[in-house]
Amino acid sequence: MSLPNPSKAEIGLPERSVAEQAATDFPAKGCSPQNSEDVCDGAGVLRHILIVTGLSGAGKSTALHVLEDLGHEVVDNPPLHLLGALVPRRGERLVIGIDVRSRGFETPRVLQELERLKSLPDCDVQLVYVTAEPDVLLRRFTATRRRHPLVASGAIRPGIEQEAKILAPLRAVADAVIDTSDLPAPELKRFIETRFGGGKGEGLTVVLVSFAYPAGLPREADMVFDARFLRNPHYNPELQPKTGLEADVAQYVQADAAYEPFFQGIVDMLGLVLPRFVEEGKKYATIAVGCSGGKHRSVTIIEALARVLPELAPVGPFMVSHRELARQGISTWRWAVPPSGNVDGATI
Incomplete structure (x- = not known):
């Protein structure tokens, strides 16, 4: 007498292996995960794939944990040859973490896989690159006291520099670059939650940044405006210790005859460009304004832009950041979600 074979579910094993899932989910015509017409054909409901990469120590793991808490399916460091088998079903959201530790990692190969995924119909694929300044890392x-993945022992800095060089091509094509140098962990969490939590996180996410030119341009900036020609409150003894967040400093800067045409020029430029970003499906835009110290003029202009931004384009939540003030220990991060065109933000 022969006994019936128990099913895999009955003995606690998964019903299908990854290979079996791939063979079943991509049937007919000799299909394989590499056959783009078979992976995403049919209805127009999108499959969402978010690929997160970046420098070791920059916060990639934190971002993946937050995304997992938000309900996304997260796969960290899968072998590159399995990416095709991981493509989610329509309507599902998948997050894939990739870095130099991933098995089979080669930058050209990652770029090739990224292009293949982006070419699939009904698939929304975004690449997010998480970075930080070398000294911060x-x-x-x-x-x-962790070891850098590219350094067996000894100095860490060479590993940081080598990794940045290896990943540079990925950064160049990223849909978003998140620099965590001056972004505290709680605010990185809030950024991820706001942008990828669904609902209010849809649409164009804009980051407004003030900075000081001597400290370097924000590398993630899409557009940069130079405010150093405006009169400088630094040379006013009463205003020097204050910042552009204070009304008397803002009034001083705005009283310059050149301020209004300069500010209006920025507004006109953004009013032209941001709607086109939205039309093209761009997900992120970083607008930076710089001055000599990143304390007065650039801060004033960024604050003024934050008040008019919702009128310029159908933006989603946007962030206001004053980089040099943050480096001085002044908490200035502000998220704003414009309901019906009005800014509703709270200083963090």
Whole structure:
């Protein structure tokens, strides 16, 4: 007498292996995960694929944990040859973490896989690159006493520099670059939650940044405006210790005869460009304004832009950041979600 074979579910095994899932989910015509016509054909409901990569120590793991808490299916460091088998069903959201530790990692190969995924119909694919300044990464590795994945022992900085060079082509094609150098972990979490949590996170996410030219341009900036020609409150003894967040400093800057045409020029430019970004499906835009110290003029202009931004384009939530003030320990991060064109933000 022969006994019936128990099913895999009855003995606690998964019903299908990854290979079996791939063979079943992409049937007919000798299909395989590499056959783009078979992966995403049919109805127009999108499959959402978010690929997160970046420098070790910059916050990629934090971003993946937050996305997982938001209900996304997260796969960290899968072998590259399995990416095709991971394509989600229509209407589902998948997050894939990739870095230099991933099995089979080669930058050209990742770029090839990225292009293949983006070419699939009904698939919304975004690449997010998480980074930080080398000195910041060095401090983080030193504080945690962790070993850099590209350095077996000894100095950490060469590993940081080597990794940045390896990943540079990915950064160049990223849909969003998140620089966590001056972004505290709670605000990185809030950024991820706001942008990828659904609902209010849809649409164009804009980041408004003030900065000081001597400290370097924000690398993630899409557009940069130079406010150094405006009169400088730094040379006014009463205003020097204050910032552009204070009304008397803002009034001083705005009293310059050149301020209004300059500001209106920025508004006109953004009013032209941002709607086109939305039409093209761009997900992120970083607008930066710089001055000599990043404390008065650039801060004033960024604050003024935050008040009019919802009128310029159908933007989603946007962030206001004053980089140099943050480096001085002044908490200035502000998220704003424009309901019906009005800014509703709270200083963090």
